[in-house]
Amino acid sequence: MKDDRPSITAYPDGPLLVRGAVDLRNADGEEIVVRRQTVALCRCGLSAIKPFCDGTHKLSHFRTDE
Template sequence: MNPSTITAYPNGPLLVRGPFELQGEDGERIPQHRRTIALCRCGLSAIKPLCDGSHKAAGFRTD
């Protein structure tokens, strides 16, 4: 089994690849429909913790 990886996408989300389990604030498991997901870093996504692309319109930038 390959390890999970988290990659910070420049000026965008965190890409999570590989086997993982995602939990919400309440500890409940969030169903996984893909092997790769994008987690919001800008705080503007309407579907947090997942990215919906809001960072692009907001001009989100990272170092």
């Protein structure tokens, strides 16, 4: 049975996929408005729309550890 808790999935060589209702805030504690139930957060550090992934990780051949 699936519950309603948010989940975070680390995609190999890609972003963190956040599913469910979460309270997303910037470094100053200000809320980042999220209009979707699923968002991809950048972990390669190269996105132009941080904290969200813009797909740049593919172009840069970002790799995560096994």
